[in-house]
Amino acid sequence: EIVLTQSPDFQSVTPKEKVTITCRASQSIGVSLHWYQQKPDQSPKLLIKYASQSISGVPSRFSGSGSGTDFTLTINSLEAEDAAAYYCHQSSSLPQTFGQGTKVEIK
Amino acid sequence: EVQLLESGGGLVKPGGSLRLSCAASGFTFSTYTMNWLRQAPGKGLQWVSSISSGSRSIYHADSVKGRFTISRDNAKNSLYLQMDSLRVEDTAVYYCARAPLYSGYDSDLDYWGQGTLVSVSS
Numbered sequence: 520e521i522v523l524t525q526s527p528d529f530q531s532v533t534p535k536e537k538v539t540i541t542c543r544a545s546q547s548i549g550v551s552l553h554w555y556q557q558k559p560d561q562s563p564k565l566l567i568k569y570a571s572q573s574i575s576g577v578p579s580r581f582s583g584s585g586s587g588t589d590f591t592l593t594i595n596s597l598e599a600e601d602a603a604a605y606y607c608h609q610s611s612s613l614p615q616t617f618g619q620g621t622k623v624e625i626k
Numbered sequence: 627e628v629q630l631l632e633s634g635g636g637l638v639k640p641g642g643s644l645r646l647s648c649a650a651s652g653f654t655f656s657t658y659t660m661n662w663l664r665q666a667p668g669k670g671l672q673w674v675s676s677i678s679s680g681s682r683s684i685y686h687a688d689s690v691k692g693r694f695t696i697s698r699d700n701a702k703n704s705l706y707l708q709m710d711s712l713r714v715e716d717t718a719v720y721y722c723a724r725a726p727l728y729s730g731y732d733s734d735l736d737y738w739g740q741g742t743l744v745s746v747s748s
């Protein structure tokens with residue numbers, strides 16, 4: 520099973536600040552890495568697919584990068600509505616797995 | 627508009643059974659791989675099962691293999707999860723999610739339902 524480790528677990532950020540969340544895979548997964556946002560009491564929402572591909576309707580301040588084992592989700596100029604948990608997800612091999620999540624709080 | 631609506635959750639005793647349903651609309655259901663995922667209270671996301679568009683390829687997580695069965699009825703635009711021999715550790719919100727794939731498993735999950743809560747307790 521591929522283990523995904525996110526860092527940090529928690530981040531408290533002021534509006535307009537830049538946020539960087541990393542996801543490290545226990546073995547190479549190419550670019551089969553996706554990012555989701557989950558707000559309290561809501562279902563997850565796809566933000567970025569295949570490491571860096573943008574999703575229609577997702578604000579351009581969200582971007583992704585990386586390949587192999589190291590990946591990054593960047594939120595440029597954080598807005599209050601971005602308070603949420605963020606999860607990475609690998610689909611390279613079964614079982615599909617998720618990172619433990621990163622909670623972003625707005626100061 | 628793509629919509630996924632889960633139902634069938636509830637409170638069940640250990641060893642009991644439940645059948646979850648997911649009603650799909652707003653897209654051609656029969657051409658997409660579908661998935662079940664779960665999230666225990668206050669915890670992260672866990673993939674449970676996947677089924678290809680024509681039901682030829684079915685995958686289950688080891689933790690549910692032999693106890694849960696995924697199926698679909700393309701004529702009814704519906705996805706199912708039969709859950710038998712339920713354990714306390716199966717307590718979670720269960721989500722159905724669409725993968726933009728005809729078959730296989732290497733894909734993002736582009737639409738999720740709102741989830742249905744399954745509680746296993748004596």
